Amino acid sequence: MRRLALTVVVAMLGGLALAADHNDPNSINSIFSDIDVSAADLYDMFGWPSDDGQNVILALTFASVPKTGVFDTDMLYRVNLVPNPRVARSAEGWSLDDLIHYADAVKDKYLHLKGAEVRVKVTTGQQAVVDFIDFPSGSFSKTVPTNRVLNVDAPDGTPIKVYIGGRDDAFFNDLPGFFRSINYAPQFYKVPLADGADRELKIPKTLLELEGNTLFNYDAAASEWGRPGGFKKDLPPGPHTWTGNRFAKDKDGNYRFVYSGKDAQAGRNVNAVILEIPLRFITRTPDRDRIVDAWGESWVLKAAHRIPTIPDRPRRSFFGRIGGFFHGLFGGKVNAYQAELARYKRIDTDGVPFADAALSEREDDRQLGATNIKLARTFVRRFGHLGWGFGPSVSALGVGTCFDHDNSPVSVYKTYALAIEAFPRVKKCLFQPMNMPDDSWNKKHLNIPLRQPFEIFIPNVNAIDMDTTGTWPFGRRLEDQVATRFLSVFLDMRAGCGGKPCNVETLSQQSLWDSLPISPKTPPNPLHNDKAFLDHFPYLADPW
Amino acid sequence: MVSTVGALYIVLTLLASGAVTRSSDYDAELQRIDTQIAEVRSGGEVGPDGLPRTTRLAALMYRRASLTADFAQLREAETAIEDALGEAPSAQLVLLRANFNFKMHRLQRARADLASIPELADRAAVRTLSAQIALQEGDYAAAGKAYEAVVKDVRSWDSLASLAYWRAHTGSAGAADALYLEAEDEITAKEMRSYAWVELQRGVLDFDRRRYHEALAHYRVAEGAYSGYWLIEEHIAEVLGRLGRTAEAVEMYQRVIERTRNPEFVSALAAIVARSDPARARALYAEADVSYEAQLRLYPEAAAGHLLRHWLARPESPPTRVLALARLNVAARPNAEAKLLLAKSCWKADQPAEARRLVAEVMRTPWRTPEIIAFSDEIRSARTAQR
Numbered sequence: 001m002r003r004l005a006l007t008v009v010v011a012m013l014g015g016l017a018l019a020a021d022h023n024d025p026n027s028i029n030s031i032f033s034d035i036d037v038s039a040a041d042l043y044d045m046f047g048w049p050s051d052d053g054q055n056v057i058l059a060l061t062f063a064s065v066p067k068t069g070v071f072d073t074d075m076l077y078r079v080n081l082v083p084n085p086r087v088a089r090s091a092e093g094w095s096l097d098d099l100i101h102y103a104d105a106v107k108d109k110y111l112h113l114k115g116a117e118v119r120v121k122v123t124t125g126q127q128a129v130v131d132f133i134d135f136p137s138g139s140f141s142k143t144v145p146t147n148r149v150l151n152v153d154a155p156d157g158t159p160i161k162v163y164i165g166g167r168d169d170a171f172f173n174d175l176p177g178f179f180r181s182i183n184y185a186p187q188f189y190k191v192p193l194a195d196g197a198d199r200e201l202k203i204p205k206t207l208l209e210l211e212g213n214t215l216f217n218y219d220a221a222a223s224e225w226g227r228p229g230g231f232k233k234d235l236p237p238g239p240h241t242w243t244g245n246r247f248a249k250d251k252d253g254n255y256r257f258v259y260s261g262k263d264a265q266a267g268r269n270v271n272a273v274i275l276e277i278p279l280r281f282i283t284r285t286p287d288r289d290r291i292v293d294a295w296g297e298s299w300v301l302k303a304a305h306r307i308p309t310i311p312d313r314p315r316r317s318f319f320g321r322i323g324g325f326f327h328g329l330f331g332g333k334v335n336a337y338q339a340e341l342a343r344y345k346r347i348d349t350d351g352v353p354f355a356d357a358a359l360s361e362r363e364d365d366r367q368l369g370a371t372n373i374k375l376a377r378t379f380v381r382r383f384g385h386l387g388w389g390f391g392p393s394v395s396a397l398g399v400g401t402c403f404d405h406d407n408s409p410v411s412v413y414k415t416y417a418l419a420i421e422a423f424p425r426v427k428k429c430l431f432q433p434m435n436m437p438d439d440s441w442n443k444k445h446l447n448i449p450l451r452q453p454f455e456i457f458i459p460n461v462n463a464i465d466m467d468t469t470g471t472w473p474f475g476r477r478l479e480d481q482v483a484t485r486f487l488s489v490f491l492d493m494r495a496g497c498g499g500k501p502c503n504v505e506t507l508s509q510q511s512l513w514d515s516l517p518i519s520p521k522t523p524p525n526p527l528h529n530d531k532a533f534l535d536h537f538p539y540l541a542d543p544w
Numbered sequence: 545m546v547s548t549v550g551a552l553y554i555v556l557t558l559l560a561s562g563a564v565t566r567s568s569d570y571d572a573e574l575q576r577i578d579t580q581i582a583e584v585r586s587g588g589e590v591g592p593d594g595l596p597r598t599t600r601l602a603a604l605m606y607r608r609a610s611l612t613a614d615f616a617q618l619r620e621a622e623t624a625i626e627d628a629l630g631e632a633p634s635a636q637l638v639l640l641r642a643n644f645n646f647k648m649h650r651l652q653r654a655r656a657d658l659a660s661i662p663e664l665a666d667r668a669a670v671r672t673l674s675a676q677i678a679l680q681e682g683d684y685a686a687a688g689k690a691y692e693a694v695v696k697d698v699r700s701w702d703s704l705a706s707l708a709y710w711r712a713h714t715g716s717a718g719a720a721d722a723l724y725l726e727a728e729d730e731i732t733a734k735e736m737r738s739y740a741w742v743e744l745q746r747g748v749l750d751f752d753r754r755r756y757h758e759a760l761a762h763y764r765v766a767e768g769a770y771s772g773y774w775l776i777e778e779h780i781a782e783v784l785g786r787l788g789r790t791a792e793a794v795e796m797y798q799r800v801i802e803r804t805r806n807p808e809f810v811s812a813l814a815a816i817v818a819r820s821d822p823a824r825a826r827a828l829y830a831e832a833d834v835s836y837e838a839q840l841r842l843y844p845e846a847a848a849g850h851l852l853r854h855w856l857a858r859p860e861s862p863p864t865r866v867l868a869l870a871r872l873n874v875a876a877r878p879n880a881e882a883k884l885l886l887a888k889s890c891w892k893a894d895q896p897a898e899a900r901r902l903v904a905e906v907m908r909t910p911w912r913t914p915e916i917i918a919f920s921d922e923i924r925s926a927r928t929a930q931r
Contacts, residue, residue, distance in 0.1 A: 038734075074732070074733040074734065190590070190595055190596065190599075190632070190634075231590060232590070234632060300732040300733060300734060301732065301733040302728075302729060302731065302732055302733065303728065303731040303732060303733050303735060303736055303738070303739035303769065304728050304729065304731075304739065305733070306733045306736060306739075306769065307765065307768045307769050308765075308768070345729075345730070345732050347732075
């Protein structure tokens, strides 16, 4: 999950200074505990097939803490892999119940299915301990130096490429523009990142500035407001709402775009776990299992395991000891990996890009990774809320939207208590196939169905299709401009672009913006990374 | 002239003697905060996180003062908070002040602060603070309900620990320990001080049940988790005293006193050495008297209870003044513990009927501590003896 750098989190604060005269758990912490960027903060889960389609390339990136190429030794990172056959789903005429049933079925699968995992911890000597766990040929472990490209041979001889180290951040994005589109106060105002009220203000989401929305509209006299290295303003007294009724236009009659197209991530580094694994190592049936679901997790060592403690478990009975004996005989190494994980606490997950920022509202309790299934209703409601904002702004530009907003002339702030109320508005968006700009993604020209948003976002995994180039949503390649492609989810794929189909790259076309009554005339996000990617492993560019 | 072997011996001895000593976790944290304070003071008006300098300074100074429990530093922190509120008021700063007021036992002010930030009312931090205020006001039922409601919504380590404390003092020590254990499981290796604090509480649970060896074991774990913290060390000193390991207790108290000059520990050391070295005890008590008076001038509500215990532990203490202070303490925190101290003050001032009335009032609450039970037994035994 991509987070803001240098966020300030409001933490609970108790009240004891004096010698333990009453209960004060957080006696020392502060409301404004500065939580610097954490090594547990995951950024991106890239994944795509190698050019010959034989290998899966995976890159889990995260905050370069304590510094680029140096790893926090309390951390444990997991890249989870579940191979699947490709399933063609027809969601024609689906109801909300059908969607929930789909989510339940996927939940059951992920909660009970055992996939494989690559687990990485780094020692105090900055050696990476890489465990390959539960692959079809078994499990094995290697200790490797960090910041070096390595070829690791599995016990069965399978060559696996490994890189654990610092790289250039491969994410290129106008993040301030995105936050402007959702009226996200902490980006622009001195609002500590707290739960609730002062994050997304109760102003309609929008791609076009709202007339009179002085809380967020671009200020030419303060061009660095809300930008990296810029400044933030004091949040004026409330209410923090918008009472206008139309989009803003300049003197030329153009709408003002909330995006700038500038890369706010330029010049940044990440730490990364990068792997290139033959598909035949991930599944015994590579001809059948053409999809590899991948997601990343970050875990932090629990405090209790930093130091020797008093054993807390009660003494076992006679039968308890007998049971333990047999368990130890047959439990095997699998339990050792589970036991290791029990010493850690999961902090972050990453699968689909923007599933968190856009759809999960960054709430910590919604970071469930592949098991985000229980959030299906939340997603429908959230999609409805976003649709009332983005839908009218797409329509105002003369582009067709899949969201039913009753021809509203302006973005609307609306939330839903019930998914069933939102569903009719969003169902076309959720179930429309996402058109691709051409056939280059389908390099073998197979009968591969286009993906639909409901199956892209649930479960929250990077579903890599090995018979494609792995461009989003068939994976995620480094060069994919996923933020702009995410916005395309709100386009009418069937006939929204001048009566013709739109596609996932529509909003990245300069020609589109040149033709629209908008300023600046730019795709919302940069089209390329600040540094060229490598054409060989580890693919992400060298760090700055 | 020193031979080569001799020089090597000298070098090895120096190294072995710890000439190069490692900073404790506590000292390292203080140093980090000091460095951050210096950076904020010399930096721009707005930090990289977008917060104004005064706000950052207030937060850091509060954190430092909370760590040291130094009253002078707490006063500086309060000034910094007020300055920050004057320059760039925010709900978060008001919540910081609410916590400060609670810390200094100024419950009404803390309540008023919370009431002025209704937009934060749903936050777990605010709900827990409200529960803690209720507990200090003696509304144990409301406090318990509130703690449980927070835990139902947010099973964070601090909400679990808050509920654990309430359970520990309302007759469910076993449940309390289970909650503390669950709280520990939520704490990561990035929060060792928090872990140490919870482990300390587990030790206090055992201490209250007179399981001193078990208590010491927990305190040692806490010390291992977060070294050099006076709060842990003074608990270790206390339990060493109970275990009859007097010399070790004295040494530990001396170490803590050297670093904190906290009158509570000066007084505790005085009590230990009173029999063997009465002159030293008198000097220590005198030192504690002066420090306590200084604290009382700065924050009377916060100092009152501790000064009361200091006086009640000594055979010679001015009964009128003790009573006055005890009444001030109850006025600030009308809870069972404050009423117990008032009862003890009445007992010492030869007002047994009032003492008994207060104890009966305390026993009607669900709040139980070893001190409450012991004093209740004492005055009941005294009444029986009189008959």
